[in-house]
Amino acid sequence: MSDYRLTASTREEAGKGSSRRLRRLEGLVPAVVYGGDQAPQSIQLAHKDLTRALEEEAFYASVITLTVDGKEQPVILKALQRHPAKPVVLHADFQRATAGTVLKVHVPIHFLNEAKCKGVKLQGGVVHHDAVEIEVNCAPKDLPEYIEVDLINAELDTVIHLSDIKAPKGVTFVALAHGSDLPLVSIHKAKGASSADDATEEGESGSAE
Numbered sequence: 001m002s003d004y005r006l007t008a009s010t011r012e013e014a015g016k017g018s019s020r021r022l023r024r025l026e027g028l029v030p031a032v033v034y035g036g037d038q039a040p041q042s043i044q045l046a047h048k049d050l051t052r053a054l055e056e057e058a059f060y061a062s063v064i065t066l067t068v069d070g071k072e073q074p075v076i077l078k079a080l081q082r083h084p085a086k087p088v089v090l091h092a093d094f095q096r097a098t099a100g101t102v103l104k105v106h107v108p109i110h111f112l113n114e115a116k117c118k119g120v121k122l123q124g125g126v127v128h129h130d131a132v133e134i135e136v137n138c139a140p141k142d143l144p145e146y147i148e149v150d151l152i153n154a155e156l157d158t159v160i161h162l163s164d165i166k167a168p169k170g171v172t173f174v175a176l177a178h179g180s181d182l183p184l185v186s187i188h189k190a191k192g193a194s195s196a197d198d199a200t201e202e203g204e205s206g207s208a209e
Helices: 016-026 047-054 057-061 193-208
Strands: 004-010 028-034 041-046 064-068 071-082 089-096 103-112 125-129 133-138 147-150 159-161 183-189
Touching: 004 047, 028 047, 041 047, 047 057, 047 089, 057 071, 057 103, 103 125
Parallel strands: 004 064, 028 089, 103 147
Antiparallel strands: 004 041, 028 041, 064 071, 071 089, 103 133, 125 183, 159 183
């Protein structure tokens, strides 16, 4: 598990005007921390520190050590508001991840052996990703950075659903708990491949005659 740390301070002023001033003049991002048995807390943290962490995929599904006014607390990134046209983070929400908390987090999927699987290497198929992340429920200590889906044995026209994946220890898949067995990845012939194959076969047949 990656060790992510952020430092913040309490934000005294509220409102859109104050938030704009923080971002424009001080290079800070307004944020809020909530959850657990404590009241929500308005905070501010350095924009450069947050954007640097956001460049790493694992940050989005990791327990982060957030230090506010010198006091550490475990949190996860719950929501993020970005500027629609500029590389600027406008606001962030963090949820406390103390012991006993049940987290609901979107975890990225890592697909393994795509180019090596039988459906692609031997049968000319193309891998289609139906999902890139899975929503999970778990305790903070069980939160996975990612979930692996190995395609090494997948053949042409294979469809791998959520129920085909073994959840890590202590983790449950939210969609399955609600009766939805989502497709994650499939392997099919590329569009137009069938026509090309048929034409090749006909040509070979004509030559033989």
